[in-house]
Amino acid sequence: MRINRNDAAAIIIDIQEKLFPHMDQKEELLRKCTILIEGLKVLGVPMLITEQYPKGLGSTIEKISTLVKQEGVIEKIAFSCCDEPSVMQNAAVQNYKTIIICGIEAHVCVLQTAIDLHEAGYKAVVVEDCISSRNPDDKRVAVERMRGAGAVITSCESILFELARVAGTDEFKAISRLVK
Numbered sequence: 001m002r003i004n005r006n007d008a009a010a011i012i013i014d015i016q017e018k019l020f021p022h023m024d025q026k027e028e029l030l031r032k033c034t035i036l037i038e039g040l041k042v043l044g045v046p047m048l049i050t051e052q053y054p055k056g057l058g059s060t061i062e063k064i065s066t067l068v069k070q071e072g073v074i075e076k077i078a079f080s081c082c083d084e085p086s087v088m089q090n091a092a093v094q095n096y097k098t099i100i101i102c103g104i105e106a107h108v109c110v111l112q113t114a115i116d117l118h119e120a121g122y123k124a125v126v127v128e129d130c131i132s133s134r135n136p137d138d139k140r141v142a143v144e145r146m147r148g149a150g151a152v153i154t155s156c157e158s159i160l161f162e163l164a165r166v167a168g169t170d171e172f173k174a175i176s177r178l179v180k
Contacts, residue, residue: 033103
């Protein structure tokens with residue numbers, strides 16, 4: 001089951017100002033999410049950002065929001081991105097069958113989104129080193145559940161090289177620099 005970039009988009013879930021500081025291993029999470037987003041940009045994969053109740057949880061953290069076009073930000077109050085019509089009607093979701101997922105919290109919004117995408121006929125691809133929860137046990141259980149529900153679990157470096165497919169291109173060189 002190869003993942004093809006021509007049929008892939010990404011959702012960056014709820015990496016927000018008041019939530020992010022409480023995540024387990026937040027510095028590594030930010031580093032990996034930044035690499036993933038920069039790599040997806042190199043590969044031309046469309047992305048959108050969601051924000052869970054931004055009035056209470058704040059906006060997407062600046063290091064992430066500056067990497068993705070602002071018109072790609074969708075506010076939501078539902079935990080699953082699939083329960084927000086603006087997400088499901090977005091071209092980054094409607095025009096693609098594979099949805100790459102990163103963000104927080106793994107055991108709430110990421111989990112519910114991955115399960116719902118899979119049930120809606122999408123290939124949900126969860127980038128395990130680009131998700132987190134406050135409690136690492138919650139993340140561990142969520143990853144097990146997502147895998148059991150049919151989501152593809154991968155890593156940042158793995159998905160970027162899979163999408164690139166071949167070495168020697170300018171895209172490959174850019175991704176190689178990002179992951180070093």
